[in-house]
Amino acid sequence: MVDAAIRSGTHERECVFEVFARHLPGGRRYGVVAGTGRLLDLIADFRFTDAELEWLRDNEIVDDKAIAWLADYRFTGNIWGYQEGELYFPGSPILVVDGTFAEAVLLETLALSVLNYDSAVASAAARMVSAASGRPLAEMGSRRTGERSAVAAARAAFIAGFGATSNLEAGRSWGIPTMGTAAHSFTLLHDTEEDAFRAQVAALGVGTTLLVDTYDVPAAVELAVRVAGTGLGAVRIDSGDLPEQVAAVRRQLDALGATKTRITVTNDLDEFTIAALRAAPVDSYGVGTSVVTGSGSPAAGMVYKLVARKGSDGEWLSVAKRSAHKATVGGRKFPVRELDEAGRATAEVIHVGEPEAATSRHRPLLVPLMNAGVPVERYRGAAGTALAREHRAAAMAELPADALRLGRGDPAVATRYE
Amino acid sequence: MVDAAIRSGTHERECVFEVFARHLPGGRRYGVVAGTGRLLDLIADFRFTDAELEWLRDNEIVDDKAIAWLADYRFTGNIWGYQEGELYFPGSPILVVDGTFAEAVLLETLALSVLNYDSAVASAAARMVSAASGRPLAEMGSRRTGERSAVAAARAAFIAGFGATSNLEAGRSWGIPTMGTAAHSFTLLHDTEEDAFRAQVAALGVGTTLLVDTYDVPAAVELAVRVAGTGLGAVRIDSGDLPEQVAAVRRQLDALGATKTRITVTNDLDEFTIAALRAAPVDSYGVGTSVVTGSGSPAAGMVYKLVARKGSDGEWLSVAKRSAHKATVGGRKFPVRELDEAGRATAEVIHVGEPEAATSRHRPLLVPLMNAGVPVERYRGAAGTALAREHRAAAMAELPADALRLGRGDPAVATRYE
Structure with missing residues (x-):
């Protein structure tokens, strides 16, 4: 032209x-x-x-x-x-x-x-923020969109009200708060789940978030509190029937005295599943695919x-x-x-x-x-x-x-x- | 980690x-x-x-x-x-x-x-290629995905069997055949549709593709053949009820003696609308949004x-x-x-x-x-x-x-x- x-x-x-x-x-x-x-x-x-x-x-x-x-x-x-x-x-x-x-x-x-x-x-992220009714959301979808779009997605989700991103380049380029997480591979790398939790707490302190669904959730929750103490920052659940699972983990944490330990969930969430967790004792959400792909x-x-x-x-x-x-x-x-x-x-x-x-x-x-x-x-x-x-x-x-x-x-x- | x-x-x-x-x-x-x-x-x-x-x-x-x-x-x-x-x-x-x-x-x-x-x-593009039953497809969706993902999308569509892309950077980086098109803005820029068609034919020769749906399709088809002659390469239709529209344009082109002039269509196509055009006299398809976003x-x-x-x-x-x-x-x-x-x-x-x-x-x-x-x-x-x-x-x-x-x-x- x-x-x-x-x-x-x-x-x-x-x-x-x-x-x-x-x-x-x-x-x-x-x-x-x-x-x-x-x-x-x-x-x-x-x-x-x-x-x-x-x-x-x-x-x-x-x-x-x-x-x-x-x-x-x-x-x-x-x-x-x-x-x-x-x-x-x-x-x-x-x-x-x-x-x-x-x-x-x-x-x-x-x-x-x-x-x-x-x-x-x-536009998708803003609806998730509404659905979360004030609970914080982290964008964790870099791996589900083009490698450069990932940085843009973290920025757009932050503008729409997300609180943080796992994309460090978005932190560096645009000043967006960043957060990290341990994957299942970190647990599998170690000889035992206990070794993995100890290594993570040694590096990141008891305020860290331990992933508790690699093997057996109740056993991992018990182990997490034993390793980090009742001051453990948070546990993350990435599978299962979340409303049910979250309530059970909350009861277990409270019974162990870890009443301040938060629960974060990350299992293929979108605005609808976030809304469905309103009555569950979730403290924060990590959202991946749905936010970086505009949720449909x-x-x-x-x-x-x-x-x-x-x-x-x-x-x-x-x-x-x-x-x-x-x-x-x-x-x-x-x-x-x-x-x-x-x-x-x-x-x-x-x-x-x-x-x-x-x-x-x-x-x-x-x-x-x-x-x-x-x-x-x-x-x-x-x-x-x-x-x-x-x-x-x-x-x-x-x-x-x-x-x-x-x-x-x-x-x-x-x-x-x- | x-x-x-x-x-x-x-x-x-x-x-x-x-x-x-x-x-x-x-x-x-x-x-x-x-x-x-x-x-x-x-x-x-x-x-x-x-x-x-x-x-x-x-x-x-x-x-x-x-x-x-x-x-x-x-x-x-x-x-x-x-x-x-x-x-x-x-x-x-x-x-x-x-x-x-x-x-x-x-x-x-x-x-x-x-x-x-x-x-x-x-994966989406390969289904479109099957649906097109041998007719050529061009990828034209750069504007509907992140600015770097656009180049990757052109490459992926080509691997899946698309014949060309409108993304010139994909041509330069990956050797993919490129093609261009005129937008409605090119017609609107000129004082008349005839001025626009004449400008395009002067620059690109009679083998070019003229966009015929800015104002009135039958009038534009008549004008296109008058300006470029019966050797006109192709006309592009980007709106309307395509099966109906395409058949009417084919009849008109044939009546004008432009029996070799091809018809290309580009109106929000996906694998299903492409399949629905199998019986219509379409010569090629231009696909945008649906291919670069994985068609759902x-x-x-x-x-x-x-x-x-x-x-x-x-x-x-x-x-x-x-x-x-x-x-x-x-x-x-x-x-x-x-x-x-x-x-x-x-x-x-x-x-x-x-x-x-x-x-x-x-x-x-x-x-x-x-x-x-x-x-x-x-x-x-x-x-x-x-x-x-x-x-x-x-x-x-x-x-x-x-x-x-x-x-x-x-x-x-x-x-x-x-």
Whole structure:
């Protein structure tokens, strides 16, 4: 497209592209925007290396004029968007990219990859956080998603309210609290379960978490307290019928005097099994596969669409496609969240063409994210990630109470174009 | 675990870890191993940088002895596995890692991330290839998975039999044929659809594929043939009721004399919608979301388990956990595919402890992949990727005919331990 647009002389037309989802996946009631902070740095650093340009030339993918243009590429436009951690609904323009056609269209795949994956994880994770009713959750799913996506997933789950991750690189890159765990292999490595527990307590102290289901759970619980004492931090259960198992382990720990020892569970949990454990004496959850794969919806369904451009006369023009069931709404959008007197969200109002005058009942949703190709500092790095987590909590507090229901339903607030 | 094992003096015990899946996801009948060729290089290059070691030290994640050990880390063991492109069934030991506990346990997350994601994509893609009955498929889903996973997905889909990808980096890194497409934004950029078609034909020749559903399909088809002539390569349809739409477009193209112009369709396809188009005059398919997200099963469910280790007496010992519903089979495995006289697969036979004597009816499944930390050249890079694609075709030819049914069912061949 860039090649053909350069030849037709249209590549420098000023354009507005928007990222939005046509619907929320799987009958969910809200989505959580994530990936934005990560995307800003990826866009700022987006360049073509000599090796890449050479490959494009050798394989005649584009012509020499396009190669020369790509060699100088860097994004110089402006980007607005929903603050990371914000909720979204069908049609919410979560990212607005303003630049020439060629510089903006080139970002389509990168922007969608990041926002589709990270928002899918955050949207699933936020429901797990609600289902856990205040008990802490740790993300432990690195092994169930691509090796780089694992770091992004840990970050997205943290923004959605998870308390920690087992992914150390996410701790290093994004300042997310990390936690470790011992696998069954650590127990099997040692001559006896007792040797394994002693080795772990020697390295990590009695505050550590011992895995008690390698062989026989009651025997392991008894052994764990004998080795670490009643000050043992926690035991982890990774198999079996959890509500039953957890109650039995709690009774046993209490009988042994380890009344402060916590119980953490990790057996293929998702938002529904977490909710089913509400009445069980669980102290924390470790979640793997379901959170890093978006719990049934591994891509958020975001698309990147041209909504306005300047014509040959220099005037702005709204554009839209009319494809069956996939028509788009042309024109630059100015979304606000409409709130009632109690501060509860009642609608996603998307003004087309012009912003409306500000009122106390309408919270504007777009913030500037990149100015002339430079990311806004406040949304970057560990500080930006922590800010996104806070923003998500504040935005969720505006939701009507029944939005947190796990069952399928309509979006918690309706979208209205004005 | 590495830290605690170093302290307990067990970190250098020789160990055998295996990667396998407890079951095939979603009632599928076979799985396709992918990721192996990519994983070998990632393992060979796996090192800890100074910045990473410093972070581990500053955050007191592990002690100084473990930091020193990590600073010198490189994998020096041996790896065997199923050849990339091989089929797998429940329990198939698709990767066997032989090394000290510490050097082998450290690879767990990396090995599982790569194999779980890539095999999930390949397993879904292979069903789409069967459903397409010989018509070519292109992978176009980069925007619906993490930005690095996108490259891996293109590679895995190619191994499973897709013919091309829209991901240029996958072309550059792995030698996969690439193809491009014009988006609706390219049409909307131009003052008229005719300007857009003329620009595209000028850049890419009449053999290009014109997207005909931005406004009105019959008008666009008429325009496309008028602009490009009856030698137009193809038209693409990305919306609407495809079986109906495709037949109408075929009739129109034929009436216009464009009898050789192909029709490609791309509207949220998966293996089921592809099968539903068998009777329609489609020439090729472009598949996005469903292939890069494993069509409902985005992780292959592979686990990494310790199955044997040397004891303090230097003797090998089989080990296994006994957790409820998650028990493992201890001991080193030697899998073969049992074939009948016609060369059809009849069972996955896993010999535990000792290999069996070779026979013509038993195809051994393990090949050496890494020797003393060095990857076997034959499975690397573009050549290894092409080889994996060929191997997948040969392995699928051994399947009983009803294994290709799309409906849910038991594994196409049963697993037997001997």
